[in-house]
Amino acid sequence: xxxxxxxPKHLVMGMTNKKSLKCEQHMGHRAMYWYKQKAKKPPELMxxxxxxxxxxxxxxxxxxxxxxxxxxxLNLHLHALQPEDSALYLCASxxxxxxAQETQYFGPGTRLLVL
Amino acid sequence: GQQxxxxxxxxxxxxxxxxxxxxxxxxxxxxxxWYKQRPxxxxxxxxxxxxxxxxxxxxxxTFQFGEAKKNSSLHITATQTTDVGTYFCAGLGGGxxxxxxxxGTLLTVNP
Numbered sequence: 001x002x003x004x005x006x007x008p009k010h011l012v013m014g015m016t017n018k019k020s021l022k023c024e025q026h027m028g029h030r031a032m033y034w035y036k037q038k039a040k041k042p043p044e045l046m047x048x049x050x051x052x053x054x055x056x057x058x059x060x061x062x063x064x065x066x067x068x069x070x071x072x073x074l075n076l077h078l079h080a081l082q083p084e085d086s087a088l089y090l091c092a093s094x095x096x097x098x099x100a101q102e103t104q105y106f107g108p109g110t111r112l113l114v115l
Numbered sequence: 116g117q118q119x120x121x122x123x124x125x126x127x128x129x130x131x132x133x134x135x136x137x138x139x140x141x142x143x144x145x146x147x148x149w150y151k152q153r154p155x156x157x158x159x160x161x162x163x164x165x166x167x168x169x170x171x172x173x174x175x176x177t178f179q180f181g182e183a184k185k186n187s188s189l190h191i192t193a194t195q196t197t198d199v200g201t202y203f204c205a206g207l208g209g210g211x212x213x214x215x216x217x218x219g220t221l222l223t224v225n226p
Contacts, residue, residue: 045213058213
């Protein structure tokens with residue numbers, strides 16, 4: 001099973017809302033990633049978890065808060081977002097530790113619209 | 116920081132024509148990965164190249180990694196409408212923890 005799942009597929013939220021994005025993989029991967037992708041642009045790395053610990057934060061605003069409850073799950077908590085945060089949010093996982101030369105497997109993403 | 120340039124940005128072909136996209140890195144890469152993203156979809160892993168001068172084939176797709184491990188190409192022979200999408204290269208530099216994506220090449224195919 002090389003599948004990464006993400007929920008919800010679509011999300012519309014107001015600037016005062018609090019919501020969460022969820023990602024799950026059952027491949028035994030130990031590195032998990034959050035990316036943000038704007039239309040017609042490549043994915044931009046936001047966070048990396050390695051062995052359930054936050055390893056990398058690419059200077060992401062604090063209105064985005066990641067969480068890794070266990071080795072299979074990755075959440076992204078959203079609060080007080082701005083309209084410019086509207087994008088496709090992709091989760092990915094890789095077998096090894098951060099920095100290893102591992103293939104990243106992407107989930108289908110959550111399309112977020114902030115009104 | 117590491118940069119990966121990808122050209123062309125767009126390519127429109129007639130079905131049956133060949134297509135090539137090129138990536139060039141500012142630094143030597145440990146490996147390079149290629150992804151395809153269909154319109155409205157998510158990036159799907161195609162292949163990873165690790166060795167200098169490596170060439171890999173997947174049916175009509177041929178991937179090359181340059182001798183200096185700073186450039187790579189993806190060539191599609193006899194394109195089909197199912198090849199439509201954006202092709203991204205993504206390089207991992209020595210000691211770097213993250214993939215650096217090229218800007219992608221959007222391929223459209225006229226049937």
